[in-house]
Amino acid sequence: MDYTLIQRAAKDILNSKKTIAFTGAGISVESGIPDFRSAGGLWEKFDPEEYAHIYAFHSNPEKVWMMLKDMFSLIMEAKPNPAHIGLAELERMGYLSSVITQNVDGLHQAAGNHHVIEFHGTHRTLSCLKCSTTIDGTSLKMEDLPPRCSRCSSLLKPDVVFFGEPIPWEAQVSSLKESKSCTAVLVIGTSAVVYPAASIPVTAKERGATIIEINMEPTPLTNVISDYLILGSAGEIIPAIVEEVKRQR
Ligand SMILES: [Zn+2]
Structure with a gap:
C-alpha cells in the first residue's frame, strides 16, 4: 500500500466539497461474495452469460433459480468488511455524500451508509x-x-438487474445527478467499463472532479479517467484513508 497516495486521497477528500463513492463487485469479494472473475466461486459453477441473462430467466426459471439460491445464501451470510465500514464512517464524519453501487448485496446499508443508490x-x-x-x-x-x-x-x-434488462430509472437519474454535482469520486472495486455504469466516473471527470481509483489491478479507467490508482485491497486501503482523514482534518 502506497502511503503517499493514501495521504493524497485523504487530502483530496478533505478539500472536496462533495465526495461520492462508486463501488463494484471488488468491494464485496472480501465479504465472501465472488465477482465474475473469482476462481472457484459461484460464477465458475454458473456461467453468468447463461444464468444471469433475463432470457434465461424467462425460458428456464427453475434453472436460473438454482443459481439465485446459491447467490442468495452467500449474500445472507455475508457481513460488511472494513471497506464498507470505512465508507460508512466517512459518511458519518460528513465526508461522503452518497454511495452508488453496482452490487445487489445490501452491504453498504448494513455497514451504516444512508444514501445508497443501487444501480443494479x-x-x-x-x-x-x-x-x-x-x-x-x-x-x-x-x-x-x-x-x-x-x-x-x-x-x-428478484429485483436485481439481469443482463438484458434496463437500469432502474430512479437509480439512473439520481446517480447522474450525483456524478454531475460531486467534486471527488472514490472508484472502488470496479473496472467500470460497462455502460451506463461507466458513465458515472466519466461524467464526474468531465466536470472537473478528482477520480481516486482503488483496485487490485489497473483497469481501463487507470491513466485515462482516474487521477491516480491506489493498488491493493479495499479492505486495507479504505480504513487507511479514513485514519488519514482523521489525522489531517
Ligand atoms: Zn402477480
Whole structure:
C-alpha cells in the first residue's frame, strides 16, 4: 500500500466539497461474495452469460433459480468488511455524500451508509412479472422454487438487474445527478467499463472532479479517467484513508 497516495486521497477528500463513492463487485469479494472473475466461486459453477441473462430467466426459471439460491445464501451470510465500514464512517464524519453501487448485496446499508443508490437493483425484494406485486425477499422459502406470486401465481423475479434488462430509472437519474454535482469520486472495486455504469466516473471527470481509483489491478479507467490508482485491497486501503482523514482534518 502506497502511503503517499493514501495521504493524497485523504487530502483530496478533505478539500472536496462533495465526495461520492462508486463501488463494484471488488468491494464485496472480501465479504465472501465472488465477482465474475473469482476462481472457484459461484460464477465458475454458473456461467453468468447463461444464468444471469433475463432470457434465461424467462425460458428456464427453475434453472436460473438454482443459481439465485446459491447467490442468495452467500449474500445472507455475508457481513460488511472494513471497506464498507470505512465508507460508512466517512459518511458519518460528513465526508461522503452518497454511495452508488453496482452490487445487489445490501452491504453498504448494513455497514451504516444512508444514501445508497443501487444501480443494479437489490436482492431484498422480489416482484411479480405479471401484476408487479412486490414481496420481501427474506420471506422467501428456498425449498419451494421458483417462487410464485400469491395474487396471480405468475413467476416472481428478484429485483436485481439481469443482463438484458434496463437500469432502474430512479437509480439512473439520481446517480447522474450525483456524478454531475460531486467534486471527488472514490472508484472502488470496479473496472467500470460497462455502460451506463461507466458513465458515472466519466461524467464526474468531465466536470472537473478528482477520480481516486482503488483496485487490485489497473483497469481501463487507470491513466485515462482516474487521477491516480491506489493498488491493493479495499479492505486495507479504505480504513487507511479514513485514519488519514482523521489525522489531517
Ligand atoms: Zn402477480
